[in-house]
Amino acid sequence: MDHTISFLDLKKQQKRLGKLLFDRIEAVTSHCQFILGPEVEELEIKLASYVGSKFCIGVSSGTDAIQIALMTEKVGPGDAVFLPAFTYTATAEVPLLLGATPVFVDIHPKTFQIDPTDLKHKIKAIRDEKKLNPKAIIGVDLFGQPAPWEALRQIAFTENLYLLDDCAQAFGAKIGNKRLGNEADATVTSFFPSKPLGCYGDGGAIFTNDPDKAEHYRSLRSHGEGKTRYQVLHTGINGRLDTFQAAILLAKLEFFDDELLRREQIACLYDENLKHFVKIPARVPHSSSAWAIYSILLKSQEERSNVQFHLKKKGIPTAIYYPLPLHKQPAYSHFHTGEPLPISESIADRILALPIHPELTDEQVMKIVQEVSHIKE
Numbered sequence: 001m002d003h004t005i006s007f008l009d010l011k012k013q014q015k016r017l018g019k020l021l022f023d024r025i026e027a028v029t030s031h032c033q034f035i036l037g038p039e040v041e042e043l044e045i046k047l048a049s050y051v052g053s054k055f056c057i058g059v060s061s062g063t064d065a066i067q068i069a070l071m072t073e074k075v076g077p078g079d080a081v082f083l084p085a086f087t088y089t090a091t092a093e094v095p096l097l098l099g100a101t102p103v104f105v106d107i108h109p110k111t112f113q114i115d116p117t118d119l120k121h122k123i124k125a126i127r128d129e130k131k132l133n134p135k136a137i138i139g140v141d142l143f144g145q146p147a148p149w150e151a152l153r154q155i156a157f158t159e160n161l162y163l164l165d166d167c168a169q170a171f172g173a174k175i176g177n178k179r180l181g182n183e184a185d186a187t188v189t190s191f192f193p194s195k196p197l198g199c200y201g202d203g204g205a206i207f208t209n210d211p212d213k214a215e216h217y218r219s220l221r222s223h224g225e226g227k228t229r230y231q232v233l234h235t236g237i238n239g240r241l242d243t244f245q246a247a248i249l250l251a252k253l254e255f256f257d258d259e260l261l262r263r264e265q266i267a268c269l270y271d272e273n274l275k276h277f278v279k280i281p282a283r284v285p286h287s288s289s290a291w292a293i294y295s296i297l298l299k300s301q302e303e304r305s306n307v308q309f310h311l312k313k314k315g316i317p318t319a320i321y322y323p324l325p326l327h328k329q330p331a332y333s334h335f336h337t338g339e340p341l342p343i344s345e346s347i348a349d350r351i352l353a354l355p356i357h358p359e360l361t362d363e364q365v366m367k368i369v370q371e372v373s374h375i376k377e
């Protein structure tokens, strides 16, 4: 038996999915409808029902999902788009590609989610400056937990801003008993292989309850086409979800609830056994996480290096999400006013992600706990 601890184990997952997965793939090779084949629509219907939203539009990636949503709102030059500084680069990249300006917002020190108070300050500062037009907020459900949606909705409403949920890391997470997918004007997710629901390549989806927006998203993902194939209504992109990827996702969806449950069990096991000597991730109240990432917080950058080095020596892989907040990244720093975002900066220095995936055994989790506990000595 192989006892190697991996950060993600898609080979073992594939064995578990077995025939169901290969039958789905074979069906596509048989019918050969590789672009928008029947699996895409089947998946869209299942995913919409899974999150309880009216429409799901399968697209080529999470990044393209953000782009299609923002293009539909005509986000462009002169517009300010507010987003957390502590997120994956894609959240900021899309507003920039469309000519808009990202405005970086600090995060909560315990949940790592966007801080509504700082968001209000940043919106006010942009309004006072009168250079940019505040246009949209992108909330990110970081690491699998929900962003503070009630507060974000209130701000978006008061300030008359478009609200987008970047749910790339949190598909399947819930607030109360309701899955994420209906918290903002639109919700986007990603099926990148390492996300909670991952395909075998790139893939993503957009969720909305608005039939007109849904139609617009469908048009934009296929070059802006109209009711007929060669009628072009909008400037669009080539942004469709691949039929093979939809087929793989349909197979994986059958196991997804069990996987979410297993991730939650592992998180609880970590919480219980780590809480006495490191800062464990704070739970967002009244919610359940999709546990894309389980990150602990060390006291200093030095302590993090020591722990990471020790774990590596013991064959335990770790990762840092994210070593630099976006406003410090070379590509984006000139869009930032220079004022520090102290929480994002401090967290980036001290955060460390431990393996969390459905294939981990309790024994492996306890082995990781034991090795992390070395910092006590």
Ligand SMILES: *Cc1c(COP(=O)(O)O)cnc(C)c1O
Residues within 6 Å of the ligand: 061, 062, 063, 064, 087, 088, 090, 091, 140, 166, 168, 169, 189, 190, 191, 192, 202, 203, 204
């Ligand atoms: C992964 C991710 C994306 C981008 O998704 P892709 O499918 O890789 O394009 C966007 N935002 C966040 C927060 C992500 O983690």
